[in-house]
Amino acid sequence: MRAPILIASLLIASSSLAAHAAGDAQRGAEVFDNECSDCHTATAKGGNGKGPALFGIVGRNAGSVAGYDYSDANKASHFVWTAEQLEAYLPNPKGAMPGTKMRYSGVKDAAERADVIAFLQSLK
């Protein structure tokens, strides 16, 4: 009984990873430019703007960019910005982290989300 469950779990996990892997970082850069760049920078030398710098965000703990004044909600979230966490957060940031400073309504389109996550993964 355990084997089928394990296989099913692996299939779900792999399909989730495949969805992220399907993201196109180049298209994601365009999504980032349209949706995120007013507040965030994405280069190694880019500093904090209205939002914190996002270079190297994937794998980072929430609320950890030096010099940025995070909301209490962000600091208390204990999020780690994995691709899966970003996928859960980006459709509705205020729903995922009530009280956050980021008032942005979210990347609603799943394909655009996958692309921008792929782009964020490339920032290292």
Add this chain to the structure above:
Amino acid sequence: MKSRHLPLLPRHFSSTGVALVLLAAISWTLPAQALPSYAKQTGQACAACHEGSLGPQLTQEGRNFKLLGYAGGSGFFPLSGQTIVQFTNTNQGQEGGAAPHFGDNHNTAVNETSLFYAGRIAPNVGAFIQGTYDGVARSFALDHTDIRFARAAALLGKDVVYGLSLNNNPMVQDLYNTTPVWRYPYTSSGLAPAPFAATQLEGGLEHQVAGLTAYTMIDDLLYLEGGAYKGMGRQLRQNLGEDNEDKLSGLAPYWRLALQKNIGKSFFHVGSFGMHDALYPGYDRSFGRNRYTDYGFDGSWQYTPSKRHHLSLYVADIYERQNLEAAFGAGEASTRKQFLNSFNASSSYYYAGTYGATFGVFSTNGTTDSVRNPAGDIDGSASGSPNSNGYILQADWTPFGKKESWLFPYANVRFAAQYTHYLHFNGGAADYNGDGRNANKNDTFLLFAWLAY
């Protein structure tokens, strides 16, 4: 009723071309300390918060910045300035001059020059405070003022923003570009005739009151606001350079609610707002008060598929019940109970936050009363009707205001052409004032340059 005539402007320049060239020259030579303060504070371009990169038309980002009390971002330089230069041509001139110091027609003027404290005061506290020199009236006054406290928090697992607004003009604190203070047209001629009728929410208490409202945005979906306004003292108003026409009796309650939602690349809102106020006209208590209750309903749609395209639609209607006890008692109105309705709608498209076109319609209708609205000069109404309607077209060019723009974030400018056509003016189309003037003689062609620094 309050006159809606906007101030008139002098002949500071011999031609519009000279004025625009001078303005352009000024914009190239602005000193570094003259900063658009919100852009400096947030590190964002004007285009992030304003559709078309300049002016009051807010994006979702701009509404959120205002909602959170103008306090976002990490920079601090809260001083800014603004200058608007206009050239006005009406279909027929205004005999005797469009205003003191101005000609009958074809007038150019520095319509207004403003200085702002605009930005953070303390954590969670910020302000928009505008002082304006009116180049037509040639006077200085405290203009729009909105001082806010706001916080975002989690409540029962929902995102909640709550705050307070201390302001001097009902609806100056509003988030949506449907309501009178911030609706289209975002600037009008200071030297063209305008219909006399307007509801109280369309400037009736503007800058003559102080109000405190409390507001909340729940789950980015439901906006609720309530509060009240009280008239400033006569001496204080004089010191602030404001008119002293009427005295507000007691408190004027104010309310606002809205439902908003982002769906895909679209933003929608529907809402309602209102106010009740009672005035002693001219501070005269002999005949009691004139009482007004305004009920407003509005909605908007903004579609932003990318930074290249911004499409917007705004609609609002204000219905005002009037009980003119004082005016009737003084023999200045033929009936006590009257009404006024004001409808406005506009739609704009901006390409790349630079090239814009806007079309708007307006319609005001109300009780016909020849005692209250007599025939006369350009202001007059032969029929006694306050009804006016027409449309406004605008095309504009805003070359700066983006992150990659030259002089970012130090200066921004818009050049625009605007045309207003009246189908009816103060109750009629032909000979509306009983003195032979047709409504379309007030059609106005306006060129303006709007500089922010």
